[in-house]
Amino acid sequence: MAARFVPRVFQQATRGYASQAAAVRPPILLNGLPGKYASSAYVAALTKSDKTLQAVERDLQAVAHALSSGKDAQKLQTFIANPTLSNKDKVSGLEQLIGSKSDEVTRNLFSVLAENGRLQDSERVVEEFARLMAAHRGEVEVIITSATPLDKAHTQRLESALSESAVAKEGGGQKIKFTHKVNPAIQGGLTVDFAGKSVDLSVASKVRKLNQLLEEGI
Known part of the structure; x- marks a missing residue:
């Protein structure tokens, strides 16, 4: 259609x-x-x-x-x-x-x-x-998802760290645009999505991995 x-x-x-x-x-x-x-x-x-x-x-x-x-x-x-x-x-x-x-x-x-x-x-x-x-402006969007809104201090430290990390290199030195989202389902921690990739540092992800390990051990 x-x-x-x-x-x-x-x-x-x-x-x-x-x-x-x-x-x-x-x-x-x-x-x-x-x-x-x-x-x-x-x-x-x-x-x-x-x-x-x-x-x-x-x-x-x-x-x-x-x-x-x-x-x-x-x-x-x-x-x-x-x-x-x-x-x-x-x-x-x-x-x-x-x-x-x-x-x-x-x-x-x-x-x-x-x-x-x-x-x-x-x-x-x-x-x-x-x-x-x-993409038209040469920006690399980095989407940071947390279980609850981050305060200003945490936001600034996180963005500063990501700007100096491999995320910036992945974007070829282009300008990074940060987008913050809230998703209570991740329970805690963060997920970071950029350039078609995703880094899952959430509590929900760790719980799933733990459950998988327990099931494999049964």
Whole structure:
């Protein structure tokens, strides 16, 4: 279904840019449908101009805010989770979600998500687009997940240590962008994800390994 997005966006957003479009490629390869939608939007925007790419990024950041902490967040979450909406309801909901001043590429993206019944993937698409933009800027995203929020002192020490570690070398000396997440399920400790790799230092992981050892010893 993602394939339907590519021709529509290119027809509407890249008309007259055919020679440029052939040279535009996503900075990294993303898997899954959300990644394909995000990559198509990235290519369509950058084919027009870097200014358009930045506009689409701002649009999607606004969407992320609207879905997570905006005043109508619950209403919008219900909207994107409902696959049985009429066309009229979809149009009304999309206007509220992306705003009337959003870029044409942004509007095309969410229109096709709605047509294909994939609005529930909106947050993932936004996250994948953010990954593309980080790569576009030469950033290496390091995701630090803890069971509870880290205080400022711990955060600074951890980021400083990671910046001087193999994580920085893995990114080829590029700028490191730290993202902090909270997941109580890890119970304690940390997980660190970067450059397609993951280091699991969580309590939950240690408990699983202990259980495996006990089972092997029986």
